Amino acid sequence: MSADDESADGARPGAAAVHMDGITKRFPGVVANDDIDFAVDRGTVHALVGENGAGKTTLMNVLYGLYEPTEGSVRIDGVRHEFDGPSDAMDAGIGMIHQHFMLVDTMTVAENVVLGNEPTKWGGFATDRAQAIEETKALAERYGFDLDPTAQIDEISIGEQQRVEILKALYRGAEILILDEPTAVLTPQEVEGLFDILEELIAEGKTIIFITHKLGEALEAADEISVLRDGKLVGTVSSAAASQEELARMMVGRDVLLDLEKPAAQRGDPILEVEEMSVEDDRGVTAVSDVDFAVHEGEVFGIAGVDGNGQSELIEAITGLHQPSSGTITFDGSQITTASRSDRIGMGMAYIAEDRQKRSLVMDYDLRRNGLLGCQRLPEFSNGFRIDWESTEEYVDDVIDEYDVRPPDPSADAHSFSGGNQQKFIVGREFERDPSLVVASQPTRGVDIGSIEFIHDRLLDLRADGTAILLVSSKLDEVRQLSDRLAVMHDGEIVAVVDPDAVSEEELGLLMAGEQPAGITAESARVRGGESA
């Protein structure tokens, strides 16, 4: 680390907390950041938005000292710095809260907070645990965090873990906090909690930069918003003066339809019928109790609900990953309650899993081999003994081409792609098999806005072709926009099936919380009655 001699004694009054000047970062073959000027004032929240691969994270990694910029300079409080690594950045008062938390699960909150900077006693022969707990507690209280310093990390919620990460940075004296997609893993309530914390931090004079691609959140929480596209800074706007549409246009470079144009459903015969089905989770607790519904050709049947109300178990029972404890599932006229996963795939059931890295991809496989996953027994790809790699390659090339997977390299490993491109590839792989039923669980979770639009369009294309679609999403606007009929799950039961255009968000919220809003009961009874008739 080196600082200008003239100003080595400290901050220049009036200078921006962060000033990145003309930052260019080149990787072999790629310009990740192209001449970016980026400044953040002290005591403000600055959102950095852009699609996956726009260069947000690269820019922040330059600021955090993980990358050395090819060109350009970084000034913190007006003092020029050249960081050799994150520890230099930390010394300069920069803390980063990564998307994947850097916490040791088996250790306590306090131990994680002090890790690497432990207070010691007895001449260094022991960590001063009492002091670690005391300091953590004091810090948590100062910023209004409700945290038990002695709780073990794997016993606390994701939202609390995030607060521990923030405490870690504060404990190391961070004045500038970088949060990488902090809301991606949080529930809506936890997001609100996080925004309260950000306000608290600002009140204490901290400066915050957060990376996101959720425009609503950027508008809500930030004072200023900078938009990156293809490695370039498109512009910086004040959140008071910006609109979602404007930001989306800056981000994608064209108009984005935030409201979907959806033709009326051409509803055909029922494809999937679920009758009186109950499912137990891995611990033997009833997760889905006695649900009844049918998904028809050419319609999107949506399931809304707060995560953890039985949606995952329901989907796993339908796709064949989990046996229901009672009830039947009928697919395309035949009973598949106990059919194997590969039978269901063979019958034309496509599945976009909630956790793409665990369920949909083998992260160490290249796209070619990932493209084969699930269809390895289909006659197009295998003669029963050996795999037909040529037709697999053709298929994968098609998917990459049609679904705009970037970079278009079938021999690259899955983990080298961004979340959005991984998801586009999975969607392509599943949709190109010409399914008669698509089971899509959180199809746009952690995906950038351009890819979301793309995936939504494809879903509606399939719907227009007469495919039945079962959609589960915890994003309320998504299920409302896409679904023709919308079921609400609470505590393992379908509490109502409603017309998504006829209910308000508040009414849905009440249903999701397990309450029956006045006026909905009769209507949902009608929809349910109409269905079973």
Place this chain on the structure above:
Amino acid sequence: MLYAGAGLAVVAVACLWLFGPVDASSIAMALRFTVPIGFAALGGIFSEKAGIINIGLEGLLIIGAFSAVASMYALSLTPIGANVWLAFGFAIVASAVVALLFAIACIEFKADQVIAGLAVWLIALGFAPFASTIVWGQVNSPSVDGFSKWAIPGLADLPVFGDIFVMRPPVMLLIVAGPLTWYVLNRTRFGLWIEASGEDPKALDTAGVDVQLVRYVGTVLSGVYCGIGGAALALRVGQFTGGGETMVNGRGFIGLTAYLIGNYNPIGAFFASFLFGGLEVIQLSIQRTSDIGIPTRLVGVLPYVIVLVVLVFVGKTQMPSSAGDHYESDD
């Protein structure tokens, strides 16, 4: 896990009592037999908690045992003369150096830890008898002087139990090493780093601690402990025997099992080692007294059967999440 460990010790003593009269001398004998197992177990905890699974503990014990006797022999040919403590020190250094090589293979050259660990064992298993043959013309060394027993003042004069407190220094070292290891792992910064290094090395790295250095130190410590254990074994017997599986005869692997039973808790590992030490006593007494002629090999199976039974009752052990994985820093 502490309770489980203490429970195991009770079981061990109960076993001793079932198979023969428990007296001070059989407990003392069990403690003696515990020494190489216990040191291997405590050392293995350091390395595996840091993220390097050291399956080569057995090999390190062999290196320790051979180096101790070879040093005694070599020293006796010099003007310095045979010195047990000096030989003890050389054995520790030799074992630590081999552990360092193992760590370099695993960390620097990203070798598979299990395969590299097996290599350590196989190389030691081949090298020690080979070196014996070169030096002494046979796989067994001639007799050398070993440690002599010390009586702990006061305690050794107790009635009935007095004999327990007449012991060789390595036994005392082990009794100190158990709690000391627990203290280092649970109460010092280094212990916290070891845990973080094995659980979530990236978290430790971003906290500004050098993960690879922590892993090197953890692995070399396992070498130091095994050096002590191997040397203690050879300097008790006063000879290195290199036939078959050598005089170490699986004690390293038993040590590995002991720390798994103790679920990486040094105190638990100590008591589990003591259980195995006690089983060895029982084995000997069965072989010596039995008229029914139980085959030696069958009796030798006993520890492993106990392991299975104990693991069923003690429950599963929780491995460090990142043990066995290479770690590469991004910056």
